[in-house]
Structures are given as C-alpha cells and as structure tokens.
Amino acid sequence: MSGHVAILGVFVADTTYRAERQPRMGETILGRSFALGPGGKGSNQSVAAARAGAETHFVSRIGRDTFGDMAMRIWEEAGVTPAVSRVDEATGAAFIFVEASSGDNAIIIAPGAAGGLSPADVEAQAKVIGGAAVFVTQLEQPMDAAMRGLELARAGGAVTILNPAPAAELPDGMLALCDYVTPNESEAEALTGIAIRDQASARAAGDALLAAGLRRAAIVTMGGQGVLYHSGTRSVAIPAIEVGPLVETTGAGDAFNGGFAAALAEGRDPVEAARFGCAVAGLSVTRPGAAASMPIRAEIDAVLSRL
Ligand code: RIB
Numbered sequence: 222m223s224g225h226v227a228i229l230g231v232f233v234a235d236t237t238y239r240a241e242r243q244p245r246m247g248e249t250i251l252g253r254s255f256a257l258g259p260g261g262k263g264s265n266q267s268v269a270a271a272r273a274g275a276e277t278h279f280v281s282r283i284g285r286d287t288f289g290d291m292a293m294r295i296w297e298e299a300g301v302t303p304a305v306s307r308v309d310e311a312t313g314a315a316f317i318f319v320e321a322s323s324g325d326n327a328i329i330i331a332p333g334a335a336g337g338l339s340p341a342d343v344e345a346q347a348k349v350i351g352g353a354a355v356f357v358t359q360l361e362q363p364m365d366a367a368m369r370g371l372e373l374a375r376a377g378g379a380v381t382i383l384n385p386a387p388a389a390e391l392p393d394g395m396l397a398l399c400d401y402v403t404p405n406e407s408e409a410e411a412l413t414g415i416a417i418r419d420q421a422s423a424r425a426a427g428d429a430l431l432a433a434g435l436r437r438a439a440i441v442t443m444g445g446q447g448v449l450y451h452s453g454t455r456s457v458a459i460p461a462i463e464v465g466p467l468v469e470t471t472g473a474g475d476a477f478n479g480g481f482a483a484a485l486a487e488g489r490d491p492v493e494a495a496r497f498g499c500a501v502a503g504l505s506v507t508r509p510g511a512a513a514s515m516p517i518r519a520e521i522d523a524v525l526s527r528l
Contacts, residue, residue: 224354225276226482227304227379229343229370230263231335231361232281233313234288235511237471243318243327253321259295259512260315261335262359262386265472268299269479269501269515270357275486278353280304280346280370281362284334288312295512304346310334317471324469324506330361330387338362340369351377354486357478359384364392371398380485381436384478385412397434401491403478405442417441420449420458427451440495442477442502444470450495457492462503464524472511476502479515500524 240252259268267279279301283289289312296303313333319326343350343366350356356374358367367383374381375398383399385391388411396402404426406417413429415422427439431453438452447461480501484494500521508514 224486225278225352226270226355226357226486227278227280227350227353227374228263228267228270228482229280229350229356229358229362229367230261230266231313231330231332231359232259232261232264232283232292233315233330233332233335234258234291235260235315235317235471237317237319237510239319239321241321256509258510259291260317260472261313261330262361262384262475264292264295265475265511265515266357266359266384266479266482267301268295268512269476269505270483271299271301272515272517273480273483273497273501273521274518275483276302278302278304278349280343280349282306282308282334282338282342284308284310284312286312288314289334299512299515304349306342308334308337310337319469319471324467326469326471332361335362338366340365342366343369343373347373350374351379353377353379355380355382355482357382357384357482359386360389361387364389368392368395368398371395382478382482384474386474388412396430397436399435400437401440402430402435403440403442403481405444405474409439409441417443423449424451424456427456428453438491440481442474444473448477448495448499450492455492459492459495459499462499462524462528464503465507467506469509469514470506472514473502473506475511476505476515480521497521497525
C-alpha cells in the first residue's frame, strides 16, 4: 500500500503555561514561562505525518483570524495540504498547564470554528478522504463529523485509525468502521471500564475493543511504558524510545499517531509502523510545544537505525 494520509480534526492555538503546580480555585500563582504555538490533535498529527514524509491532507475548519493564519503557516512549513474552510468565527484555543518538574500536562481545549465541523463539511472532502491510503480522526470535533469521515474512508478502502481523544462514549457502529484504535491509558479505561496498569490490563482492554467490533488492532499508548499492539492473535509490547532528556509531553500521542499513519501509508507492517510512531513520539518529548516538536524524517530514521 502507498498513497496519501487524510486527517480530520481540529487546529487550535496552544497557550502553554509552565509552572510548579496548578493553581487552586481562587488562587493566583507565578508561572515560569508562557508560550503560544500551533496545536489541536488533528493538526498536530498532520504535521507529524507530513514531517515524517507522508503526503498529508488535513480536513478542518478555521477562522479568518490571527490563529487561523498561524494554522496556515505551520501547515505550509510542514508540507500539509489544507482541505479547510475558513469561516467568520474565531479559531479555537487550548489552555495547557505543563508541570515544570515532570513535563506532564493538563489541557482545556475550546475548539472554536472547528467545533462547527459538520457531516456536510466532511462530505465536501469526500475525494480526499475516500482516496486516502490511511485516514485518521480524533474526537475534538463533533462526533457526527468523525463518524462521517470514518464512513467515507471505509467506503473508499482507506485503512482507518481512530485516536479516541479526548475520551468520549462512542456511538453504535463506530468501532466497526475502525481498523485501529489508539487510546492512551485513561481513554482505554473510559472505553472499556478496564483500568490500565500494565500490559496484561492493556491486552484485556484491547480484547474488549475487538469484541465490540474493532476490525484489526488496539494500540494502547502508555507514555514511558511504551505501547501495546493487540490484534487478538498478535500481541506485541513496544518499548518507549528514549532519545534525550524529557522537556514536555504535550503532543506525544499526536506524534505517535501521525508517525504510525505515515508508516502505514508507506506499506509498513503495523507493528513496525507502531515502532516508527514510538520513535516520532520519543523525539517530540525532547522539545517544547505540540506541532512545533514534531521531528523530520532524517531524525526519525537516525533514531530507528540505532535500535
Ligand atoms: O494532544 C495535544 C493537543 O491537545 C494540544 O496541542 C492541544 O491543543 C489539545 O488539542
């Protein structure tokens, strides 16, 4: 298989505050730093896939405003082709708290213009989606738009990936449209009721998703513990790839998903594609920012060649 990657999702501007801890209600604390940069899970995944070498098309909706201009700039720099409508609404933003000691984050996202993505907007990009080798979506835009994207992708013969983030209850029939589902620990627990503590519990969650209709495999991402690929008959623990000191984990899941999609679109075996995704994520956490932290292909190849 080879061909393009189509990603449906959200762009927002990330406003990132690095501090020792989160403020309590009614409290003001001094932070260490602030940064403004491109974010949104779908857009981050598109940047990751394009920098990894895939022809990448991003389906979304943004405003005719400064944050919308920021989106156009990062896509142009990364080589992402926008399949995007610009509307007279504000582009969204995310509040990101990064804990200074660990680099871990807590996020509030307001999708703005992308929150108005409708099934009709998705249908307007039917050629891009149906003609893709690999289609990816997440759950930051409305659920009915995600569902329509998955339907069009499957009808066109694309391999489909659902990154179920943020966690939400899936409508009937959605899992049956997905070849791969890529939850993190808390999303896997929200989908299956199984608390993810180790590989055995991740495997049990994978089995539950397969029993509920998932087509090929669950890939549970577990941060520093790596990922578990589980297809029922093939279960592989892929260790996290550490390439340097951890700076910030924002966008690490997006790095994995974008890299995984790009590698699948090249025709790689899914376990190898997941390893490729781990290399992309391993590089991304050594840098600040979300989209800004995505590595280029030469860096990914260098990491993989050292394994
Ligand atoms: O996955 C990280 C992303 O989640 C951030 O860029 C933020 O915008 C939220 O969408």
